[in-house]
Amino acid sequence: MAFSPLVDELVESLRCLPGVGQKTAQRMAFHLLERGRGGGERLATALQGAMSGVRRCNSCQNFADTEICNLCADEKRRTGTLCVVESPSDLLAIEQAGYYDGSYFVLMGHLSPIDGIGPQEIGIEQLLKRVRGEGVTELILATNPTVEGEATAHYIADRLEGQNVLITRLAHGIPVGGELGYVDGFTLSHAFRGRKPLAD
Incomplete structure (x- = not known):
């Protein structure tokens, strides 16, 4: 089912965000149009300002x-x-x-x-x-x-x-509080290569 061209354009525009697919974009668009018009206008203003002013x-x-x-x-x-x-x-x-x-x-x-x-x-x-x-x-x-x-x-x-x-x-290795059994091989190998003497 197709909505108005303005709604369709809003949904498609939201899909440019990482991790946002068709369904998520629709939910965001419908939320802004149903209950968040003030937030939507603020978002539009902030986006326009950032896109033209941030360098x-x-x-x-x-x-x-x-x-x-x-x-x-x-x-x-x-x-x-x-x-x-x-x-x-x-x-x-x-x-x-x-x-x-x-x-x-x-x-x-x-x-x-x-x-x-x-x-x-x-x-x-x-x-x-x-x-x-x-x-x-x-x-x-x-x-x-x-x-x-x-x-x-x-x-x-x-x-x-x-x-x-x-x-x-920067040193790479096992996170504080981590357990060796849950650490991947790449991280473990970095930890071994970066080992240093135990401080007194």
């Missing part, structure tokens, strides 16, 4: 509505340490943990030649220029522990070989 920070490539994002503009952040992540959601996870207080660089992806994503597409030249120009002393490669994430980390490390920069990688 990439000129320094770290994170989402921002100004040339330099709030994190890069914060003078309280520790200089000399730069953490490289694949996405804004990775940056947010690190920020929410509340431990790291240095600077960031958001790749907005990872190297994937099969998908046509090379160094230019994720801003590696801009990253290298920033490392060399800002006197970065430690570069933390916090890319995801996937094949592509590992390849991206190794590529960046290779490009900085011979520079006076300490290159570190």
Whole structure:
């Protein structure tokens, strides 16, 4: 059964969201039209504003509505340490943990030649220029522990070989509170490779 063209367009537009199929899109559309018109109008305004006003920070490539994002503009952040992540959601996870207080660089992806994503597409030249120009002393490669994430980390490390920069990688392994019987082989192998002496 077809609805009006406006309803059909709303349903199809909602399907662009990850994990939203036809039925879920219909439920969302019907909810907005039946009981959430105020919320729908607010959503439309927020979407329009974000789509036209959000850009990439000129320094770290994170989402921002100004040339330099709030994190890069914060003078309280520790200089000399730069953490490289694949996405804004990775940056947010690190920020929410509340431990790291240095600077960031958001790749907005990872190297994937099969998908046509090379160094230019994720801003590696801009990253290298920033490392060399800002006197970065430690570069933390916090890319995801996937094949592509590992390849991206190794590529960046290779490009900085011979520079006076300490290159570190986030530790991977068994989560606190986890049991060995439930940990996958990939995680276990990372944990074994990253083992260190027991602290006194």
